[in-house]
Amino acid sequence: MLLAIDAGNTNVVFALVANENGGREIKARWRIATDPRRTADEYAVWLSQLLSLEGYDRSQVDGVIVSTVVPRAQHNLEVLASKYFKTDALIAGKPPVEWGVAIDVDEPASLGADRAVNTIAAHALHDGDLIVIDFGTATTFDLSDYNGAYKGGIIAPGINLSLDALVAAAAKLPRIAIEAPASLSVIGRNTVDQMNIGIYWGYIGMIEGLVGRMKAEVGRPVKVIATGGLATLFEQHTNVFDTIEPDLTIQGLAIMWERAHITP
Structure with missing residues (x-):
């Protein structure tokens, strides 16, 4: 194995x-x-x-x-x-498991290995132009074209990082769990609800806004793939994801291994 x-x-x-x-x-x-x-x-x-x-x-x-x-x-x-x-x-990324796809950005060497691996996995599993959203320490949005070439993307603070910064900078704000609000209302009646609304709905607004702008710039149909532990949390209240691949990076590593003609 x-x-x-x-x-x-x-x-x-x-x-x-x-x-x-x-x-x-x-x-x-x-x-x-x-x-x-x-x-x-x-x-x-x-x-x-x-x-x-x-x-x-x-x-x-x-x-x-x-x-x-x-x-x-x-x-x-x-x-x-x-x-x-x-x-x-x-x-990953070094012989004999080079990326095998074009990294079409200004500084190819600066691309994180996880983002390149996700691109490889996404195109092995799905056809066409793709946006991969990875919910990690940072939330990354990565665009690849129908040939599998990586074309660029976006790096935003991860939701946990955003919450940590908010709590650290505001002495009276409590630490809260990140969860979908119980109500669809975006007018909070207490501090905890207001924080939860700001973090959760604010993040969904960011996701939908950035994906919309990326799609408009591409000008062709684009499939959106989400990965990372928080993808299912946001899926409850947005239809921006076409599919969720929870193990995309691991799948990509296995694909790279197989492409190196080594059988696990």
């Missing part, structure tokens, strides 16, 4: 991916807070316990692929692969 690792700014996601009955299946997934100081040994202890709880062991993993936007985390993940899984980790 393949161990796909997506190291983001907030969390590192580990997923076991198997090819069974001609299809790709994610057998298990786990996440841990991103800490560049975490050693390969610490990862191994934590991951070995979780593998065991799911009925697997390290010997069943014969391949590792990593996507990271945290350069300092890469080395320890490579050591984890070599020391505990007896294989060299492949790094």
